[in-house]
Amino acid sequence: MTFEEIKKTLEDGLKGKIRELTNPFPRRMTLWVDKADAVEACRVLKEKAGFYHLSTITGRDTGDKLEALYHFAQNGMSLTLRLQTDRNNPVLPTATVVYPGAVFYEREVHDLVGITFEGHSDMRPLVLPEEWPQGVYPLRKDWKYNREKGAIE
Amino acid sequence: MSTFILPVGPQHPALKEPTSFRFMVDGETVVDADLRLGYNHRGIEKGCEERTYIQDLYMLERVCGICSNVHMTVFAQGVEKLMGIEPPKRGLFIRCLMGELERVHSHLLWLGVAGHEVGFDTFFMYTWRDREIVEDILEMISGNRVNYGMQTFGGVRRDLDEMQIKKALEGIAALKARTPYYLNIGATEPTLVARIAGVGKLPKEKALELNAAGPTTRASGVDFDVRKDDPYAGFGEHIPFNIVTDEGGDVLARVVVRAKELMESYNICEFILKNLPAGEIRVKAPRKVPEGEVVSRAEAQRGECIHYIRSNGSDKPDRVKVRAPTLANWPATLYMLRGGYVADIPIVMAAIDPCLSCTDRMAVISDVRKGTEQVMDWEGLRRYGIEFHRKRGIKL
Amino acid sequence: MDILKIFLYLLVYPGLLFLFVYSTFVEWVDRKLYAKFQNRMGPMHTGSHGILQPIADFVKLMAKEDIVPAEADAKMFNAVPALALASVLTAGLLLPVWHFSSAVQSATSFQGDIIVLAYLLSLPTFAYFLAGWASASMYAAIGGVRVLTLLFAYEVPMFLAILSPAVMAGSWRMAEIAAYYQANPWHLLINVFGFVVAVICLQAKLERVPFDIPHAETEVVGGAFTEYSGRKLAMFRLLADIQMVVGAGMIAALFLGGFPGGLIPGFLWFVVKTLAIVFILAAMRSVTARIRIDQMVSFSWKWLAPLALLQLVIVIFLKGYLQ
Numbered sequence: 001m002t003f004e005e006i007k008k009t010l011e012d013g014l015k016g017k018i019r020e021l022t023n024p025f026p027r028r029m030t031l032w033v034d035k036a037d038a039v040e041a042c043r044v045l046k047e048k049a050g051f052y053h054l055s056t057i058t059g060r061d062t063g064d065k066l067e068a069l070y071h072f073a074q075n076g077m078s079l080t081l082r083l084q085t086d087r088n089n090p091v092l093p094t095a096t097v098v099y100p101g102a103v104f105y106e107r108e109v110h111d112l113v114g115i116t117f118e119g120h121s122d123m124r125p126l127v128l129p130e131e132w133p134q135g136v137y138p139l140r141k142d143w144k145y146n147r148e149k150g151a152i153e
Numbered sequence: 154m155s156t157f158i159l160p161v162g163p164q165h166p167a168l169k170e171p172t173s174f175r176f177m178v179d180g181e182t183v184v185d186a187d188l189r190l191g192y193n194h195r196g197i198e199k200g201c202e203e204r205t206y207i208q209d210l211y212m213l214e215r216v217c218g219i220c221s222n223v224h225m226t227v228f229a230q231g232v233e234k235l236m237g238i239e240p241p242k243r244g245l246f247i248r249c250l251m252g253e254l255e256r257v258h259s260h261l262l263w264l265g266v267a268g269h270e271v272g273f274d275t276f277f278m279y280t281w282r283d284r285e286i287v288e289d290i291l292e293m294i295s296g297n298r299v300n301y302g303m304q305t306f307g308g309v310r311r312d313l314d315e316m317q318i319k320k321a322l323e324g325i326a327a328l329k330a331r332t333p334y335y336l337n338i339g340a341t342e343p344t345l346v347a348r349i350a351g352v353g354k355l356p357k358e359k360a361l362e363l364n365a366a367g368p369t370t371r372a373s374g375v376d377f378d379v380r381k382d383d384p385y386a387g388f389g390e391h392i393p394f395n396i397v398t399d400e401g402g403d404v405l406a407r408v409v410v411r412a413k414e415l416m417e418s419y420n421i422c423e424f425i426l427k428n429l430p431a432g433e434i435r436v437k438a439p440r441k442v443p444e445g446e447v448v449s450r451a452e453a454q455r456g457e458c459i460h461y462i463r464s465n466g467s468d469k470p471d472r473v474k475v476r477a478p479t480l481a482n483w484p485a486t487l488y489m490l491r492g493g494y495v496a497d498i499p500i501v502m503a504a505i506d507p508c509l510s511c512t513d514r515m516a517v518i519s520d521v522r523k524g525t526e527q528v529m530d531w532e533g534l535r536r537y538g539i540e541f542h543r544k545r546g547i548k549l
Numbered sequence: 550m551d552i553l554k555i556f557l558y559l560l561v562y563p564g565l566l567f568l569f570v571y572s573t574f575v576e577w578v579d580r581k582l583y584a585k586f587q588n589r590m591g592p593m594h595t596g597s598h599g600i601l602q603p604i605a606d607f608v609k610l611m612a613k614e615d616i617v618p619a620e621a622d623a624k625m626f627n628a629v630p631a632l633a634l635a636s637v638l639t640a641g642l643l644l645p646v647w648h649f650s651s652a653v654q655s656a657t658s659f660q661g662d663i664i665v666l667a668y669l670l671s672l673p674t675f676a677y678f679l680a681g682w683a684s685a686s687m688y689a690a691i692g693g694v695r696v697l698t699l700l701f702a703y704e705v706p707m708f709l710a711i712l713s714p715a716v717m718a719g720s721w722r723m724a725e726i727a728a729y730y731q732a733n734p735w736h737l738l739i740n741v742f743g744f745v746v747a748v749i750c751l752q753a754k755l756e757r758v759p760f761d762i763p764h765a766e767t768e769v770v771g772g773a774f775t776e777y778s779g780r781k782l783a784m785f786r787l788l789a790d791i792q793m794v795v796g797a798g799m800i801a802a803l804f805l806g807g808f809p810g811g812l813i814p815g816f817l818w819f820v821v822k823t824l825a826i827v828f829i830l831a832a833m834r835s836v837t838a839r840i841r842i843d844q845m846v847s848f849s850w851k852w853l854a855p856l857a858l859l860q861l862v863i864v865i866f867l868k869g870y871l872q
Contacts, residue, residue, distance in 0.1 A: 027383055058461045060472050073383070074382075129191065138196070139198060139199060160687070272761060272839025274835075275587045345837075348839070348841065
C-alpha cells in the first residue's frame with residue numbers, strides 16, 4: 001500500500017484519534033496517538049492497514065516524558081507508532097494482545113527504560129540481572145555510567 | 154516420570170554463546186521453555202549516546218561478529234538519510250557485495266553448525282572448509298576476516314580493482330559448484346533428514362503472529378525479505394534477485410532455504426562483480442547530523458535488522474536502538490521447542506541461527522552494584538559472590 | 550612357573566598391557582580414518598603421524614585433578630569405572646586369538662564362552678547407567694537413562710545375530726566356531742545379514758555416531774560421564790577403546806572365520822580383521838548424523854531384530870539342508 005492509501009485507512013479506522021501522521025522519508029511513516037488509543041491503533045494497523053510485522057519497540061527518554069516507538073512493517077512500508085507516557089507513572093497498555101511477538105520487546109523496554117506494560121503476563125527482567133536495583137533504568141537520560149577507577153586501570 | 158527442570162546454559166556445549174534456557178522436561182519431552190538473556194550485555198546503546206557518529210559506526214560493527222557488516226550498513230544508511238546524502242552507485246554496489254559475501258559465509262557456517270548439532274561432524278568439516286574460500290575473498294577485499302570496517306557515511310572505504318574482481322569471481326564459481334552438493338546432502342541423507350524433517354514445526358500463521366524474521370519465516374512460506382520490501386544498497390532498482398521460500402516450516406525447510414539462498418547470493422555477487430559501475434565509491438559526509446529520526450532496516454543473514462536513530466543536531470546521537478534478528482526469532486523458537494524432544498533442542502535452537510551477542514547488547518552488566526552507588530571492594534565482592542551462590546544451594 | 554605364566558597372561562599378553570597398547574593403536578587408526586573421511590589430517594604431532602596421541606591423551610587425563618561431586622554417591626562413583634574396565638579386560642582374555650587348538654578346553658576357552666563374552670561386554674553399559682545415577686547430575690541422569698534405553702534397543706538383535714554362526718557351527722565355543730568356518734569358508738556367506746546386524750549393534754554398543762545418543766554433547770553435555778574427570782574418565786575412555794577391540798575381535802571370530810594359523814599368522818589375522826571392522830565403524834560414523842533415541846528404538850525393532858531373526862531362520866533351514 002502507498003502512504004496515501006494507508007493514511008486513508010488509518011483516518012477511517014481511528015477517527016479523530018490521530019495526533020500526527022507524517023511521511024518523513026520514502027517508505028517510512030510515523031503515527032502518533034494517545035496512549036488510551038494504543039491497543040485500538042495496533043488493531044487497526046494489523047487488521048486493516050496490513051502491518052503484519054512488528055519489528056521492535058524502542059523505549060526513549062525525551063527529557064520530560066517517556067516514549068515508546070513501535071516499529072511496524074509491511075511490504076514496502078515501515079510505520080513507527082509513537083506513544084508517550086508520564087515519567088512519574090510510566091504505564092502503557094500491552095501490545096501483546098494484538099501482536100504476540102511483542103513479548104520480549106516489552107520486557108526489554110521495561111528493563112531498560114522503565115515503562116510498565118499493563119496486561120503483560122510476565123514483567124520479570126529479561127536482560128538485566130535479578131539483583132539489579134529496583135527503579136534504576138540505564139537507558140534514561142538521568143542515568144549516567146561512571147566507570148570507577150578499579151583494579152583494571 | 155514426573156517433570157523436572159533441565160537447564161541449558163549459560164554454559165552448555167550446544168550454545169556457542171551464553172544464554173540461559175530452562176526447560177520443563179517430562180522424560181524426553183519438553184513441556185515448557187523459558188528464556189533468560191543478558192549474559193552478553195555491553196551497554197552498546199547507552200555507549201552510542203556518549204560517542205560521536207563515526208565512533209558509533211565502529212562500535213556498532215562490534216555488536217556481532219558474524220553480522221558485523223550488516224549493523225554497520227544499517228547504521229550508515231540511516232545516518233546518511235538524516236544527513237541527506239546519497240552514496241554513489243559504485244559505493245552502493247560494493248556495500249551490497251559485502252552484505253552478500255557476509256551472507257554466504259554466515260550461511261555456510263550455519264550449515265556446518267546445524268550438522269554438528271545433530272552429530273553430523275563430517276558435514277561441518279566440509280562446509281567450513283569451503284567457508285574459507287569466501288573468508289579469503291572478504292579478507293582480500295577488506296583486509297579482515299570478521300570485522301570488515303568497509304562501510305562509512307556516504308559510501309564504502311575500499312575500492313575493488315580488476316585483479317580482486319577476477320579472484321573473487323573464481324572463488325564464487327568454486328563455491329557455486331560445491332553448494333548443490335550440500336543441498337543434496339541436507340535434503341537426502343537419511344539419518345540427517347530423520348533428525349530435521351518435521352522437527353521444530355512453525356506453521357505460517359504462527360510465523361506471522363510471532364513476528365519471526367529471516368530464513369526462519371521464509372521457511373514457513375512467508376515471503377518477508379527486507380531486500381525486496383524495503384530495498385536498500387542498490388537492491389530493487391539495480392540488482393536483481395529472487396526471494397527463496399519453502400512451505401515446509403520445519404528445520405529441513407530452513408536448511409533448504411539457506412542452501413538456496415546461498416545460490417541466490419552467488420548470483421548477486423557475480424552480477425555485482427560483472428556490472429560494477431565506474432566512478433567514486435563515497436561522497437563526503439558532514440560531521441554533524443541535523444535533528445531528526447529515522448528507522449533503518451536491512452536483511453541480515455538471520456533476518457530483519459533494524460536500527461532506530463534519533464539525532465539532536467550535534468555530533469552525537471540522542472538515541473540509537475539496535476534490534477538484531479535473533480531477538481525477533483526467540484518467541485517463535487520457544488513455540489517450536491514446546492512439545493518437542495530433548496534431543497531436538499539443539500537443532501531447533503540452532504535453526505534460527507541464534508546470535509546472542511547481537512541480542513544482548515544494551516545493558517551494562519559490569520556495573521550492577523555501582524549503579525546504586527553501593528561500591529564494594531574486592532573482599533565485599535567475594536563475600537557477595539559466595540552468599541549469592543549459597544542462596545542457590547551451591548557449596549563453595 | 551604356572552603362577553608366573555598366569556600373571557604374564559593377565560597383565561602382559563594378552564591381558565592389561567597388550568590390550569592397552571593395541572586399543573590405543575586402534576583408537577589412533579579410528580581417529581585417522583575419521584579425519585581422512587572428513588578431509589582433515591587428524592592427530593599429527595605426538596609420535597609419527599600422531600600415533601602416540603591416544604596414549605598422550607590417556608596420560609594427560611590420568612594427571613588431571615580427580616573431582617567427586619559433593620552430592621554424588623562417592624563409593625559407587627569411584628567403583629564403577631574400575632569394575633567396568635575389569636569386565637572388558639576379562640572379556641579380552643576370552644578371544645580365541647590366544648588359543649591355537651580347538652581341542653583343548655581351558656579357563657579362557659570353553660563351551661559357552663561366547664555367552665560369557667557377550668555378557669562381559671554388556672556390563673559396561675550397566676556401569677555407565679550406574680555412573681550416571683551416582684553422579685547426581687541432571688545431564689548424567691538423562692544420559693544414564695538413555696544408556697539403558699539404548700541397551701534395550703541393540704542388545705536383543707546383537708544376541709540373535711551372534712546366535713546364528715554358533716547354531717551353524719553347532720558349538721558355543723568361539724574357537725570351535727572359528728575352526729568350523731576355517732574348514733568351510735563358503736559357509737561364511739550364509740551369515741551376511743547377521744554380520745551387518747552385529748556391526749551396527751557394535752556401533753550402538755560403543756555409543757558412536759549415529760548412536761552416540763547417551764552422551765550427545767550438544768544435548769546432554771557428557772551424558773553419564775558429565776561429572777567424571779581425571780583418572781576415572783581416563784578409565785572410561787580406555788574401556789571404550791578396549792571394548793571396540795574386543796567387540797571387533799568377537800565379530801571377526803564369529804563372522805570372518807577367526808584367526809587361523811598358529812601364533813604369528815593368527816595374531817596378524819587378528820590385527821587385519823579387527824582393523825577391517827574398525828574401518829567399517831569409522832566409515833559409519835563419518836557418513837551419518839546422530840539419530841534420536843525413539844528413532845533408534847524403532848529402527849532396531851523394525852529392522853535389526855527381524856533381520857537377525859531372518860538370519861537365524863536361514864541358518865536353521867540351511868543346516869538341515871546341508872546335513
